[in-house]
Amino acid sequence: MKPLIVLIVSFAISCLAFYAAQHDPHIILSGRIAMALMLLFTSVAHFAFFKGMLMTVPPFIPFKNFMVYFTGVLEVAAAVGLMFTATHYITGLMLILFFIALIPSNIYTAQNHINLEKADYTGKGLSYLWFRIPLQLFFIGWVVYFAVLN
Incomplete structure (x- = not known):
């Protein structure tokens, strides 16, 4: 949920800032800026919540720390x-x-009730997938629209 909030809020702020400065929201650029900010936000979790992130890596993936x-x-x-x-x-x-490659990790995380911030097994479980899989598809659609097609 947090990455989605970062994406939408940063998109809105970027559009408003461009509109205030140039009377054009630069929607395509704002979309890329928003995705970039979301990626920077999510990248922090890899370092700040390393132990929890490590728990989300499925067993078939080698070199988990790396x-x-x-x-x-x-x-x-x-x-x-x-x-x-x-x-x-x-x-x-x-x-x-x-984003497609992350789907097995999302499934593994849900199946094992992993809470990556706490690095324990108190996560939301399979109900997490009802939000996370559509969210991955939304991120893919966002990237297709703002970075690939435009």
């Missing part, structure tokens, strides 16, 4: 890539693959 740090760094790189005209398209394509 993967948590690596995906955090990837999110920062993607945030930067979305900001440049020369790279936003390829970054968008890579983000789509990244």
Whole structure:
């Protein structure tokens, strides 16, 4: 839920700021800025909640410590890539693959009731998936619209 809030609020603020400054909300750029800010926000979890993030990595994934740090760094790189005209398209394509690749982790997290912030098993469980899977699809759609098609 927090990433969605960051995405929507930063989109609104970006549109308002552009409109106030230039009388044009620059919707496409605002959409990329919002996704970049959301990615920076989520990347912090990889470092601030490392133990909990580690718990979300399914058993079939090797090098778990590396993967948590690596995906955090990837999110920062993607945030930067979305900001440049020369790279936003390829970054968008890579983000789509990244969001799809996260689905097994989301399923594993839900099945095991993992609370990544507390690094324990008090998470919401399978009800989490009713929100998280559509959210992943929403993020993919956002990236398609704001980074791949435009």
